[in-house]
Amino acid sequence: MKPLGNTILVTGGGSGIGRELARRWHDMGNTVIVAGRTLDSLEETTDGRENLHAMPLDVGDAADIARFAQDVVASHPDLNVLVNNAGIMRYEDITGPRDLADAAATIETNLLGPIRLTDALVAHLKTRDDAAIINVTSGLAFVPMPKAATYSATKAAIHSYTVSLRAKLEGQVEVIEIAPPAVQTELTPGQSTREGYMPLDAFIDETMAGFAKDETPAEVLTQNVLFLRNAEAEGRFDAALDMTRQF
Template sequence: MKTTGNSILVSGGGSGIGLALAQRWHDAGNVVIVTGRNAAKLESATQGRPDMHAMTLDVTDPAAIEAFAAEVTARFPALNILVNNAGIMGYEDATAARDLTLAEDTVVTNILGPIRLTDALVDHLAARADAAIVNVTSGLAFVPLPKAPTYSATKAAMHSYTVALRAQLEGRVEVIELAPPAVRTDLTPGQSTREGYMPLDDFADEVMALFAAEPTPEEILVQNVLPLRRAEANGSFAQALAMLKSL
């Protein structure tokens, strides 16, 4: 993936990992479009940054995605990179019958959202030079966090989907997976200051260095996520799961 001279769309780009990467890509000489449901956050993210643009989008709404895809490709015909970053995470107690609203919202946002947005833009991307799709998953795709079962499952699903999508789009669109470790963001309450979590700026700096590698790795994996990514292969899955269960 080229690191400069692109037009990059980042879903969930108003805060957290999406914002940090969007601003670094903008600093590197790319046109960047950030989306999300919170217009105020998007405007704050782009303030004082020429060629960084805000467009609201609710990725849980199929009709909104279709309308958005038509608008963004009309406004930015050079768009060649899609970063599926928007997602939600919550803790669940699955030991008894419960209200499944959070679980269902998580599936719609974290799986159907990126699948629908990719579908709406894939024809446009396939017609552009240096096109790429970046799917943001998680280290929890490889070892689940027991108290976040649906979130972990959605990220495992997106890992599998990304592998299959890469095979189908080979030679037409580059498909990259970015699997973060635990990072200090506002994804869950208290996470932005939680001890042991990776500082956001450190994470973003390491990610950008990995994207600059030639060729770009199929999986962007900072050092902190490797214990989870490699747990099954190196025989440490049970230990990793026990560690996550204790959190």
């Protein structure tokens, strides 16, 4: 991915990782659109930055994705980078019958949302120079957290989908995965101050260093996530699962 001169769409840009990635890319010399459900939060992201724009989008709503895709291409025809970052994480007890509303919402937002938005924009992206799709997954794509089983499953599915997308779009659109470790954001209540989680600024610094390489790697990873990312390959899967099940 080229470092500047892009027009980048970041979903989930009203807080956390999405907000800080959007600001960094903007400050490097890119035009950035942040999308999300809450316009007030998006406008906090864009405040004081001339080429950072807010557009409302509910990635859990198929009809809204279709509406948004038409609007964003019409208002930003130079769009060449899609960042599927929006997501929700709900803790759940999967040991007995329950209300599956949280599980359904997680699948709609974290899995079907990126698939639908990619589907809506991929034809446009294929017409643009230096086009890229960046999917934000998680270390939990590789070793699940049992109390967030559906979240972990959606991230594993998006990792797999990203591999397939990269193979099918080779030579047309660059496909990149960001797999964060546990980061201090408000993805779950109290997470922004949770001890042992990676500070958000440190995560963004290390992630942007990955994008600064002469050739962007297929997976942009921080050191903190390698314990999970490489657990199976290094024969440590059971030990890693013992760790995640304690959270």
